[in-house]
Amino acid sequence: MSDLTMLKNVGKAALADFAILGITSTAQLASCEPDDLYLKLCHLTQQRHDPCVHDVFAATIHQAKTGEALNWWAFTPARKERMKAGTFCTLPTP
Incomplete structure (x- = not known):
């Protein structure tokens, strides 16, 4: 079993996302940035994911x-502020 399962906010959905992203350990996750993971996940799956996925990435990386x-x-208030300010990771329009 991956050490990722020991993190507070990791359940089946987060584990599935990490698998898609090629993240297999907490040490690997520690070198990531939530914006990068969120954008990569959206790109790899060819769909926009709920912004709360970003918050899970931020919490697990933290x-x-x-x-x-x-x-x-x-981590939601900071992301929402960034969304209001237009500085949250932007996805290309499909």
Whole structure:
């Protein structure tokens, strides 16, 4: 079993997303950025994913880097502010 399953916000859906992205360990995840993972996932699956997926990526990366396990929704306000400001990762229009 992957050590990713030990992270607070990782369930079946997040594990499936990490598999698509080729992320197989917490150490590998710690070197990632949530924007990059979110955009790559959307590109690889050819669909827009709920922005909350970004929040899960942010939370799991934070825990992988710091050891601090926060709920994914703790990262939602910052993402929403970025969305309002137009600085959240943008996807090309299909």
